[in-house]
Amino acid sequence: MNRLRKIFTKSRSPEDGIFFDAMQTILGFAPKNLDHYKKAFTHRSSSRVDPEGNIINYERLEFLGDAMLSSVIAAYLFREAPRGDEGYLTKMRSKIVSREHLNELGKDLNLIRFIESKVPVQHFGENIHGNIFESLIGAIYLDRTYIYCEKFIQKRVIIPYVDISRLEGKVISYKSLVIEWCQKEKKIFHYDIFEDNAIDGQRLFGVKLSIDGKVIAKARATSKKKAEEKASQRAYFAFQEKMDKK
Template identity: 85%
Template sequence: MSIFKKIFKKSRSQEDGIFFDAIQKILGFPPNELIHYQKAFTHRSSGKLDSTGNPVSYERLEFLGDAMLSSVIAAHLFNEAPFGDEGYLTKMRSKIVSREHLNELGKDLDLIRFVESKVPVQHFGENIHGNIFESLIGAIYLDKGYPFCEKFIHQKVIIPYVDISRLEGKVISYKSLIIEWCQKEKKLFHYDIFEDNAIDGQRLFGVKLSIDGKVVAKARATSKKKAEEKASQRAYFAFQEKMDKK
């Protein structure tokens, strides 16, 4: 249940006070303008409008936070990996700000408890966690400026999670690895996708990955993208020795 709903019957000043304390604990410093953080957790379904009649949603702050996060991470990698060229730095930044990683960060901070929405929490997709993490960063930038935004990203992202040597070996897309290897080795590949149904009636997608006309991996998942990634991962482990030599 949203923290807003829990304190709905309290006065506005009590509500703001509880929210202020909770946000300050996450940030590590007191916010100046609480309204920025309230917007950072407002889902479009709430139907709220600002003073000029525009819909209030965390999505604009998410856009801003994404840019701030990328810039701070880029500057850190530029300074800490002087040996890396543009391609290397771009790949490393992608690993750090991957949707999967941002979702984990949002979950670790339990940010979803603050979301104000008319949609039940269980109906949100997995990416809501990463989206509101980015919107929180956008709110920090508007409220406190770049230095505080940079400090927050260092404390919550870079210090606990960014280990360049470890990230070098992290795979963020097995499908991309398979495609890159096949193109380099001039192998033909094809993902054959079909709908499937589990015993409980849940909609699933099946994938058969063929390389040079031979099926090398199969997988099922709740989305085409997940099924392709799972099949690619299985193919990678089957061909890992050959791929790692290249």
């Protein structure tokens, strides 16, 4: 048992001891100030405030963690891709820190189990996983400074998931690809909603993508944005050979 763990055993509740052990396992090092990590998992619905009346939740830490993650990944890409220009580096960073990828990282660590909230977990949207992953990084920065953020990101993001050659071929937005191709080829495109229904209490949007007056793809999803992305993906596969030559 390390020195910090002994201190927590003597001075904190059994629940804090369990939380300390869980954080140490996830982080790969011992927390110093456990309160930062507790805040990283506090949802706004908890309605907590500090003695000065400031609201306590993970959102400010999420902002800080997003900046730390972006910084560490930018420095990594700068070192590992010496021939990449600014546009290339920006695209590669976007692929690594995409909301989809951050959600996967949060799920892999099962961070949702630590959430303090008055809202049932099943009512959270998908992005909660990525949000608290970023807030955890923010807590690490406050507790252990930048160098430990770097260690954590290296261990949990870069080593297991970042392969530059594979990332170069990864598509993070089919809609962006479709729009870029249409603009280059001087084609007229439209995304139109053809359906907006509630089925079994869940709202569904139907979107069709037309190019040069012809409907190319249709898709349904729980948001207009998701439906547009799905329709764009189908359009991409229909025109993949042409788009890949852009």
